[in-house]
Structure formats: C-alpha cells, structure tokens
Amino acid sequence: MGPTAAGKTDLATGLAEALDGELVSVDSALVYRGLDIGSAKPDYPHHLIDIRDPAESYSAADFVADASRVVADIVGRGRTPILVGGTMLYFRAFLEGLAAMPASDPAIRAELAATAGREGWPALHARLAEIDPIAAAAIHPHHSQRISRALEVFAGSGIPLSEWHQRPVVSPAVRYRVVQLALCPQQRAELHRRIDLRFRSMLAQGFLQEVAALHRRPDLHPGLPAIRAVGYRQLWRHLDGECSLEEAVQQGLAATRQLAKRQLTWLRKWPGLHWLLTDATGNVCAAGESEAGGRETEDIPLRAALKYLGVDPM
Known part of the structure; x- marks a missing residue:
C-alpha cells in the first residue's frame, strides 16, 4: 500500500519475482480499459487490470468478489498473492469484509x-x-x-x-496469513516532486490524446467513475472548453497531491502496518519501529520488505 507515485509497483514486482508470486491490482482506475497512461498502468502482469469498460462502474463489492476468487486461485496453485495499489477502500473491504448487500441493478x-x-x-x-x-x-x-x-x-x-x-461480515482474508506493508517517501516534498515528475511524464507520453480518445466516445461523460479518476476529469474539463490546458494540468497536479494526502490519512490509522519510508534516492531510510523498539535501516525497499515477510534477502 502507499500514496500515488510512491514506487509501489516496482517494489511489488521485486516481491513477485523473489517469492514466486503474482500481483493483484488494488486500484479503482486500473480496472478500466483505455485508461492506460493516466493511471500509470504497469507493464508487469497484474490480475484485475483491464476488466471493465469505462462506461461501466466498479465497486468495492465487485473488487472483494474478484480479489477473493483470484487470491484463492493463486494460493491453490502454490504461489503467493501480492496485493498492490492505492485504493484504500478496496484494501479495507478485502481485509475486513463487506455486508452481503444486494447486487447492482x-x-x-x-x-x-x-x-x-x-x-x-x-x-x-x-x-x-x-x-x-x-x-x-x-x-x-x-x-x-x-x-x-x-x-x-x-x-x-x-x-x-x-x-x-451494521450486519456481521466475514473477511475474505481471514484464512490467510497477511503481512501489510506501506511504502512512502519520508519527506512530503519528495512525494510532491515525484507526483509532479510523473504527471508531466504522462503528458509527454500522450495523456491528453488518451483522454481525447475517451472524450470522443458518446457514451462517456464526467459523471462516470472512470472519468472522475484523478487527471482524467481535469483534462476532460479542458476538452470541454472549461479551462486552458495549463489550468487543467495545475488542477490535475493539485488533485493528485490531494489524493496522496487522503491515502496517507487512511494509512496513518491503519492497524498492523509496517512502514517503508524512503529518501530522495528511493532507498529505505527508516523501515519503522521493530518489535524490539529499535529502528532499522536498509538500502532498498525490497530487502526491508523481505525481512518483514521473514525471508532472507540474501
């Protein structure tokens, strides 16, 4: 887990290769086909990516059902499921369960x-x-x-x-041993720098053109969850003639920083979480409090994460 632009995908990819694991995306934007550049869709294989059209909705209940099935399948094949993403509501729903409410109509x-x-x-x-x-x-x-x-x-x-x-629920994760890791730059300024760099890199890769292709579809509109995704809704406003491109970019950057702030608000209250705090080079500068009360220092997030998992990082 962690805020946007923290480096979660790189860490999760390293864990997958070290643990013979498979990645399960926990991201409300990555589920949508056609939202590639602006959602930072990874090249490394993930489950639960590109499973919905942007005209459709996708809920926490949908995620719990899909993730429960995928995780059980991965474990059944003797591999390690690694859930990675920044949609904290999805994480909480999977870990704590949801009431068996009626299906969408x-x-x-x-x-x-x-x-x-x-x-x-x-x-x-x-x-x-x-x-x-x-x-x-x-x-x-x-x-x-x-x-x-x-x-x-x-x-x-x-x-x-x-x-x-208020009705009793059963967590899909109750039958598994779960280790929870949070990756985040130690300094907020560094996180903001990474957000700015990534957003502008997305624009250079054709983010505006990607949104323009979605904008041309008559069945899509700003009220849909896919189009409300950070970055997409701001560029959509520009294409609707409501603001200049530079205004949309600044609004997108501000919205991304606000998203990161909300993600961190969730994580600061999260029980049983192991923090991996990184410096400006991306190395872990403090891996959080150990059970003995001391603090650890590691060179790369993967080594620190493997130690929390009880695996010798070699």
Missing part, C-alpha cells in the same frame, strides 16, 4: 442517473437523507456513485445502506 441505476440528470445529485442526496440519514451524513452531496449505490440498495431491498453496514 442496472435498471435502478439508470433510473437514478436519469433523475439526477433532471434534478441534480444534491436533490438525490436530499432524498437519501430522508430514507437513510446516517448514510447521507457520510456522503458528499455531489458524490454521485455513492449516492446512487445507497439509493439503489434501498430501492432493491427496502433496507437502508447503514443497516446493511
């Missing part, structure tokens, strides 16, 4: 989207507040995907989303 979802098109998502949020004030209090009035899902669950079951969340 495309017809109900389409009806809600049509209503939102006429009245706006804040109006549907107000409707949710009448039905399920607890769920509404935790959802922003413009967060269309979460509002839609909460109303869809109630429409399909007659049970508020907040009540489903």
Whole structure:
C-alpha cells in the first residue's frame, strides 16, 4: 500500500519475482480499459487490470468478489498473492469484509442517473437523507456513485445502506496469513516532486490524446467513475472548453497531491502496518519501529520488505 507515485509497483514486482508470486491490482482506475497512461498502468502482469469498460462502474463489492476468487486461485496453485495499489477502500473491504448487500441493478441505476440528470445529485442526496440519514451524513452531496449505490440498495431491498453496514461480515482474508506493508517517501516534498515528475511524464507520453480518445466516445461523460479518476476529469474539463490546458494540468497536479494526502490519512490509522519510508534516492531510510523498539535501516525497499515477510534477502 502507499500514496500515488510512491514506487509501489516496482517494489511489488521485486516481491513477485523473489517469492514466486503474482500481483493483484488494488486500484479503482486500473480496472478500466483505455485508461492506460493516466493511471500509470504497469507493464508487469497484474490480475484485475483491464476488466471493465469505462462506461461501466466498479465497486468495492465487485473488487472483494474478484480479489477473493483470484487470491484463492493463486494460493491453490502454490504461489503467493501480492496485493498492490492505492485504493484504500478496496484494501479495507478485502481485509475486513463487506455486508452481503444486494447486487447492482442496472435498471435502478439508470433510473437514478436519469433523475439526477433532471434534478441534480444534491436533490438525490436530499432524498437519501430522508430514507437513510446516517448514510447521507457520510456522503458528499455531489458524490454521485455513492449516492446512487445507497439509493439503489434501498430501492432493491427496502433496507437502508447503514443497516446493511451494521450486519456481521466475514473477511475474505481471514484464512490467510497477511503481512501489510506501506511504502512512502519520508519527506512530503519528495512525494510532491515525484507526483509532479510523473504527471508531466504522462503528458509527454500522450495523456491528453488518451483522454481525447475517451472524450470522443458518446457514451462517456464526467459523471462516470472512470472519468472522475484523478487527471482524467481535469483534462476532460479542458476538452470541454472549461479551462486552458495549463489550468487543467495545475488542477490535475493539485488533485493528485490531494489524493496522496487522503491515502496517507487512511494509512496513518491503519492497524498492523509496517512502514517503508524512503529518501530522495528511493532507498529505505527508516523501515519503522521493530518489535524490539529499535529502528532499522536498509538500502532498498525490497530487502526491508523481505525481512518483514521473514525471508532472507540474501
């Protein structure tokens, strides 16, 4: 786990090769076909990449179902599953489980989207507040995907989303030994430098052209989860004529930094986490507190990670 641009993919690739493992993507943007450059889609094989069209939605429940199946298959073949990504909600859902809520209903979802098109998502949020004030209090009035899902669950079951969340759940990870690692630059300035460098590298690779190809599709719009992905929604606004390219770039950089901040907020409260903090060269400068209360120093993240896994890094 870790914030965007922290170097998670390189570390996970090294672990996969060292442990005879297979990588499982935990990323809400990488599931979509056609979102390649802006999502930093890796070359190394991952499960759960390119499994949805951008016009479709993908939820934490979808991820838990897919990841449970993939992880069981990897373990069944005698290999090590390595989950890697930055979508913390997906990690939490897999580790803690989700209530067995009703499956998505495309017809109900389409009806809600049509209503939102006429009245706006804040109006549907107000409707949710009448039905399920607890769920509404935790959802922003413009967060269309979460509002839609909460109303869809109630429409399909007659049970508020907040009540489903209170029901007992079983974690898919309960049968496995799980080691949790977080990779992050020790200094925030270094993380911001890496974010800036990667975003501008994406633009040089054709990120704007990639978004333009999506923009030409008549079935795609800014309300879809895929198009709301960081970077994509800002360049989409530029293609809609709402801002200049440089404004879109600056907004994209700011949004990416905000994403990293949210990811770190999740991780700072995460139980049982082993931190791998890196310096400006990418080497681990402090691998966190050991059980003995001391601090370790390693030269590369892979060596430190293998020690946490109880593997001799040679």
